[in-house]
Amino acid sequence: MVDGVKEVCKKKWRAVRCCYDFSANFFQKPTPVQIVGESRARELEQSAQSARLALQAWWANNARDLPWRNESTTPWGVLVCEVMSQQTQMSRVVPYWNAWMAQWPDAAALAQADKADVIRAWGRLGYPRRALRLQECAQQVAAQYDDRLPSDYDELLALPGIGDYTASAVLSFAFGKRVAVIDTNIRRVLSRAFLGIESLGGSCTPLERALAWVVLPKAAGESAVWNQAVMELGAIVCTAKQPLCEQCPLRAQCAFVKAGMPGLGERRTRPRQKFAGTDRQVRGKIMQALRALPTGQTLQYKDAQKLCDDAAQLDRCIASLDEDGLIEIVNGHDMRLPA
DNA sequence: ATCCCGGTGT
DNA sequence: ACACCCGGAT
The missing domain is CATH 4.10.910 (30s ribosomal protein s13; domain 2)
Structure with a gap:
């Protein structure tokens, strides 16, 4: 194989x-119902039904006005937005998404773009490998799917840069399918509102996943709004540390409030790597320097040395960027953005 | 379980 | 300083 x-x-x-x-x-x-338990599942479905009404009203009045929340946004536009939003705040994504979609409105356009232009357009969004994978994804969509994003979970998941969250988000937001979208916000909100406990972080537990499916509205059309609204509530109101419960449409029925908010903010936060002094920082500096250069121009190794005191670390980072396809090595040790 | 990135809020 | 952000790949 x-x-x-x-x-x-x-x-x-x-x-x-x-x-x-x-x-x-x-x-x-x-099944999700079996994991949650038959009787508990019935209670949750009932509870979710009233939550849905309150949430829909809240959503209608409080949804942020984001450019991709528009009838004219294509499935591809939704995907671009979701990929850009991975580990990046929405407010920072907005200008990048606008410029990106103007330059490359569909997969076929992005597929033909110069790698260097793609990396440059990604700018300071962070995790530049996402940009390369998005272009690889565009190339596969253009070649294998006639420039139309598939609406099948497994086919989406098989594309570069698309994991469970992004595949589910595209199915729900772009195609209106009844799919439970599961991200950290939704896990936190659902866990609090329906289980009365904090979502502890780390990988998604079977119970959390089952809960998301059980409380998901049965009607596909309503499920998409539900996903959006729960996520938005988590971003704006039901925040990790200082939830604005006074503003919450679910406060009357929130199991977490009823329980006295035990362990508020407690979060076995996934051990994230520190940033200062790490390879990530050095890689970021190198990419920043390369983006600032005119197309085709190389970054001299001696200039890169000014970005990092540790020679071994610098070499390691250059090598890893090369491995990732984010840079090309010229004349042995100089660098440039790939063609 | 670890790595990847950069801006923001506390 | 530190956690967080609509994660994905290894």
């Missing part, structure tokens, strides 16, 4: 393992 196929199979296996809804019959995994 060639590596490419192996990768897709691994991703697919992870996908079905995560989505009990899809795999329950074949793999005999427990």
Whole structure:
């Protein structure tokens, strides 16, 4: 089996393992209702129904006015937005998304773009590998799907840079399918509102995933608004440390409030790497210097040395950027953005 | 479990 | 300083 196929199979296996809804019959995994428990599931569905009404009204009045929340946004535009939003605040994404979609309105356009232009347009959004994967994704969509983003979970998941969250978000927001979108915000809100406990972070637990499916509105059209609204509530009101419960449309029924908010803000935060002095910082400096250069011009190694005191670290970072395809090595040790 | 990035809020 | 941000790949 060639590596490419192996990768897709691994991703697919992870996908079905995560989505009990899809795999329950074949793999005999427990359904969300079974995980939550039959009677508990009925209670949650009832509770979710009243929450949905309150949330819809809140959403209508409080949703942020973001450019991709527009009838004319294509599925591809939704995907670009979701990829840019991975680990990046929405407010910072807005100008980048506007410029990006103006320059490359569809997958076919991005597929043909110069790598250097793609990296430059990604600017300071962070995690520049996301930009390369988005272009690889565009190339596959253009070549394999006639420039139309597939509306199938497994096919989306097989594309570069698309994981469970992004695949689900595209299905829900772009195609209106009934899919539970699960990110840190939604996990926090649902866990608080319906279970009365904090979502502790780390990887998504089976219970959290089951909960998201159980409280998801049955009607597909309502499920998309639900996903958006729960996420928005988590971003604006039901924040991690200082939730604005006075403004919350769910405060009357919130299990977390009823329980006295035990362990508010407690979060076994996934051990994130520090930034100062790490390879990440050095890589960022190198990319920043390269983006500032005119197209095709090289960054001299001696100039790169000014960016990092540790010679071994500098070499390591240059090598890793080369491995990632973010830079090209010229004349042995000088650098430039890839063609 | 670890790495990747940069801006913002506290 | 520190956690957080609509995660993904390894």
